[in-house]
Amino acid sequence: MVRWEPGAEGRLQAAALNLYAERGFEQTTTADIAQSVGLTERTFFRYFADKREVLFAxxxxxxxxxxxxxxxxxxxxxxxxxxxxxxxxxxxxxxxxxxxxxxxxxxxxxxxxxxxxxxxxxxxxxxxxxxxxxxxxxxxxxxxxxxxxxxxxxxxxxxxxxxxxxxxxxxxxxxxxxxxxxxxxxxxxx
Amino acid sequence: MVRWEPGAEGRLQAAALNLYAERGFEQTTTADIAQSVGLTERTFFRYFADKREVLFAxxxxxxxxxxxxxxxxxxxxxxxxxxxxxxxxxxxxxxxxxxxxxxxxxxxxxxxxxxxxxxxxxxxxxxxxxxxxxxxxxxxxxxxxxxxxxxxxxxxxxxxxxxxxxxxxxxxxxxxxxxxxxxxxxxxxx
CATH class of the missing domain: 1.10.357.10 (Tetracycline Repressor, domain 2)
Incomplete structure (x- = not known):
């Protein structure tokens, strides 16, 4: 079952940018990003191909x-x-x-x-x-x-x-x- | 023992470009490039960090x-x-x-x-x-x-x-x- 998460895309983008700025891009995983806003890595990949593309959506x-x-x-x-x-x-x-x-x-x-x-x-x-x-x-x-x-x-x-x-x-x-x-x-x- | 190969860098570059043009960049390996001019992959890596950098030497x-x-x-x-x-x-x-x-x-x-x-x-x-x-x-x-x-x-x-x-x-x-x-x-x- 695919659940639609309201605002998930924007929340993932904001969380990713914060983590990249705090820890560095290399040191941040897609799991870190998803978890920081209470979502799964699978949800992350529903919106973005990889952690680089979050910055270019x-x-x-x-x-x-x-x-x-x-x-x-x-x-x-x-x-x-x-x-x-x-x-x-x-x-x-x-x-x-x-x-x-x-x-x-x-x-x-x-x-x-x-x-x-x-x-x-x-x-x-x-x-x-x-x-x-x-x-x-x-x-x-x-x-x-x-x-x-x-x-x-x-x-x-x-x-x-x-x-x-x-x-x-x-x-x-x-x-x-x-x-x-x-x-x-x-x-x-x- | 590290052997110096006269002209190896230029030969590898020319061979790489030919193979990329013929087969495609993705389909060519560093081993293919080295072998096509009778050199080892190890020699390749003495000159170039990876197959992309051959094009940017x-x-x-x-x-x-x-x-x-x-x-x-x-x-x-x-x-x-x-x-x-x-x-x-x-x-x-x-x-x-x-x-x-x-x-x-x-x-x-x-x-x-x-x-x-x-x-x-x-x-x-x-x-x-x-x-x-x-x-x-x-x-x-x-x-x-x-x-x-x-x-x-x-x-x-x-x-x-x-x-x-x-x-x-x-x-x-x-x-x-x-x-x-x-x-x-x-x-x-x-």
Whole structure:
């Protein structure tokens, strides 16, 4: 009999992050995570393939937020403006209340090369999805790929700045500054 | 007794790439690789930590090529011009004779998420190294990180274009075009 546990997925995710931050990712087992919230390891595996994937649940939703931003850009917007629209949409996914959670998750990931690799693949997958969405808007492949990869770089750099200790600006504000910095960088080049 | 095998490292690398391309990465064992060039598995492990790392040997040299390009940029060059100098230096590391080898390696990597992740970490590590080198030249951290990440994006996009079937331009020429595309992209944005 498979029992449905209300909120089990979210409870397992929160418990996993706490344990990874306290004990280290390597030192935490799926049994530890499940037991800490009174669930079985079998329930854990009903929601997540392994203890790494707990940190990456929701990738489809994460990507969709950016793609909604692409769709929201006005017809005729330049490729980078479309990407900027995606980034603006994404900033709503990371309100300031989420900053502390993001910091803890980022610290856990930064301490483990395998997790870093997985995070990088998540961002590469996002860039591919945005490049396809730009092509569907009529941007040729080469420019779509470059705009999507550049936008993903702007997001990644901004996201890291947003999580820095002492940073108080919203992600939207940091992203606007990073885009302005990119413009200045390109204009200063010979 | 540890016997030194002349050229063993290079022979193992070439053999590994061939086997990965023919049979698939998952289907190839370290014993297969060693035996195919008349060596023992023990010799294999003297050079490589595992069968994945065979594809990523030489990362330090790869990074150093970019860093030499950073060092070669004239004093007072803008951050993106310094990065462009690094990319120009890197293009010498990928002459046209290497294009077919790069294509085979890229096909093997693209077929396997674990290898893709490792390749992404390699590029992230390169971006970090370039950001540090820019900071040592006096660029502030935020701009150094953005310039290094943007340069790495330009390299990655160009490298993929360079490997595309039918592409005949040199990597240096593709990179110059990608940098021009980036400039146009930024100038077209509102």
């Amino acid at each position: 929701g990738q489809e939703h994460f990507e969709q937020v950016f793609l909604d931003g692409v769709a929201a850009a006005p017809a005729g917007a330049s490729a980078l403006d479309v990407v900027a629209s995606a980034l603006e949409a994404a900033s709503a996914y990371f309100p300031d209340e989420r900053r502390q959670h993001s910091r803890v998750r980022y610290a856990v990931i930064s301490a483990n090369p395998g997790l870093q690799e997985r995070e990088l693949l998540k961002m590469a997958t996002l860039a591919d999805a945005m490049a396809r969405a730009l092509q569907e808007r009529g941007v040729d492949e080469a420019h779509a790929v470059l705009a999507a990869e550049t936008g993903t770089t702007v997001f990644t750099v901004s996201y890291r700045r947003w999580m820095a200790e002492g940073e108080e600006r919203s992600l939207a504000a940091v992203q606007a500054d990073t885009l302005a910095d990119l413009r200045a960088l390109v204009l200063a080049a010979g | 030489g990362q330090e040299h790869f990074e150093q090529v970019f860093l030499d390009g950073v060092a070669a940029a004239p004093a007072g060059a803008s951050a993106l011009d310094v990065v462009a100098s690094a990319l120009e230096a890197a293009s010498a590391y990928f002459p046209d004779e290497r294009r077919q080898h790069s294509r085979v390696r890229y096909a093997v990597i693209s077929a396997n998420p674990g290898l893709q992740e490792r390749e992404l970490l390699k590029m992230a590590t390169l971006a970090d190294a370039m950001a540090r080198a820019l900071q040592e030249r006096g660029v502030d951290e935020a701009h150094a990180v953005l310039a290094a990440e943007t340069g790495t994006t330009v390299f990655t996009v160009s490298y993929r274009r360079w490997m595309a079937e039918g592409e005949e331009r040199s990597l240096a020429a593709v990179q110059a075009d990608t940098l021009a595309d980036l400039r146009a992209l930024v100038l077209a944005a509102g």
